[in-house]
Amino acid sequence: MIAIPESELMLNRDGSIYHLNLLPDHISDTIITVGDPARVALVSQHFDSIETQIHKREFVTHVGYYKGKRLTVISTGMGTDNIDILLNELDALVNIDFVTRTLRPHEERITLRIVRVGTSGALQADIPVGSHLVTEHAVGLDSLMQFYPLVETGLEVEVGAGVQQALGLDYRPYCVRGSDLLREQLGAGMIPGNTLTCPGFYGPQGRVLRLDLRQPDLISRFQNFRYNSAEGEFRLTNFEMETAGYYALGRMLGHEVTSLNAIVVNRATGEFAPDSEAVVNDLIIKTLDRV
Ligand code: R1P
Numbered sequence: 001m002i003a004i005p006e007s008e009l010m011l012n013r014d015g016s017i018y019h020l021n022l023l024p025d026h027i028s029d030t031i032i033t034v035g036d037p038a039r040v041a042l043v044s045q046h047f048d049s050i051e052t053q054i055h056k057r058e059f060v061t062h063v064g065y066y067k068g069k070r071l072t073v074i075s076t077g078m079g080t081d082n083i084d085i086l087l088n089e090l091d092a093l094v095n096i097d098f099v100t101r102t103l104r105p106h107e108e109r110i111t112l113r114i115v116r117v118g119t120s121g122a123l124q125a126d127i128p129v130g131s132h133l134v135t136e137h138a139v140g141l142d143s144l145m146q147f148y149p150l151v152e153t154g155l156e157v158e159v160g161a162g163v164q165q166a167l168g169l170d171y172r173p174y175c176v177r178g179s180d181l182l183r184e185q186l187g188a189g190m191i192p193g194n195t196l197t198c199p200g201f202y203g204p205q206g207r208v209l210r211l212d213l214r215q216p217d218l219i220s221r222f223q224n225f226r227y228n229s230a231e232g233e234f235r236l237t238n239f240e241m242e243t244a245g246y247y248a249l250g251r252m253l254g255h256e257v258t259s260l261n262a263i264v265v266n267r268a269t270g271e272f273a274p275d276s277e278a279v280v281n282d283l284i285i286k287t288l289d290r291v
Pocket of ligand 1 (some may be wrong): 034035036077078079117118119120201240241242
C-alpha cells in the first residue's frame with residue numbers, strides 16, 4: 001500500500017494530527033462535539049475525571065470519564081468547512097496508521113460515535129424555543145459536497161432537488177439521513193426534525209441588518225418547503241451551520257453521527273429563548289446520561 005504523503009496527512013512534530021493537535025491514543029470512540037469552545041468545559045465539568053486537555057485554534061478537546069465511560073468532547077467552531085477538518089482528522093486518528101501512513105485494513109477500522117450538541121433556530125411555529133430537536137435528515141446549502149462523491153438515496157436526491165427549486169438556487173443542495181441507531185438512543189423524547197445547514201448566519205439564514213437579501217422571502221421559502229413521499233410529508237424544521245457536513249462525511253467515512261439541537265430562537269414567532277444557556281445545559285446533561 002502506498003504511504004500517504006506528508007503534504008496530505010499533515011502531522012505536527014510530536015506526531016499529532018495537524019489541526020486537532022491530537023495523538024491517536026488521546027480520543028475515545030464516543031465523541032461529543034460542540035460549536036463554542038467555551039461549551040467544552042460545560043460538558044467536561046460533569047466528568048468524574050479529565051485525563052487530557054488540548055487545544056489549537058477553535059479545536060478545544062477534553063478527554064475523561066463520565067460514570068465510568070471514556071468520553072471525548074471537542075469544539076469545532078462554526079461552519080461545515082471546520083467539519084471537513086474535524087471528521088477527516090478524527091477518522092485519520094483511528095483509521096490511518098501514522099507510522100506507516102497507510103489506511104488500516106477493513107477488519108481493524110473503527111466506527112466512531114459522534115454526537116453534535118449545538119444550538120439552532122426553529123423554522124416552524126410549532127417548534128418552541130427551549131425544546132430539543134434531533135435531526136433525521138440534514139439538507140446542506142453549503143458547497144462542501146461539491147468536492148466529494150457523496151452517494152444519496154432516491155429520496156435524498158429528490159428532497160435536494162425540491163429545495164433547489166423552492167429556493168431558486170443554481171446548484172442542488174445535498175441531503176443526508178443521519179444514524180438511525182444513535183438518533184433512537186439519544187433522541188428519545190426530542191422533536192424529530194429535518195435540519196437545514198446554511199453557509200452563514202445572516203444572509204443565508206434570511207437575517208437583514210444592513211444588507212438586503214437576493215430573495216427577500218427566503219425564510220418563508222424555507223418554511224413552506226414540502227416534499228411528499230411514501231414516508232410522509234417532509235418539511236424543514238430548523239437551521240444551523242454544521243449538521244449536513246457531519247452527516248455526509250460520517251456516511252462516507254463509516255461513522256455513526258447524530259445532531260442534537262437546542263432550539264434557542266424561533267424565526268416564525270420571532271422569539272429568542274431568555275434562558276438559552278439553560279436549554280443548552282439541559283441538552284448536555286441529557287446527552288451525557290444517554291451516550
Ligand atoms: C451560530 O450562532 C452557531 O451556533 C450553531 C450554529 O450551527 C453555528 O455554529 O451551533 P453551535 O451552537 O454548536 O455553534
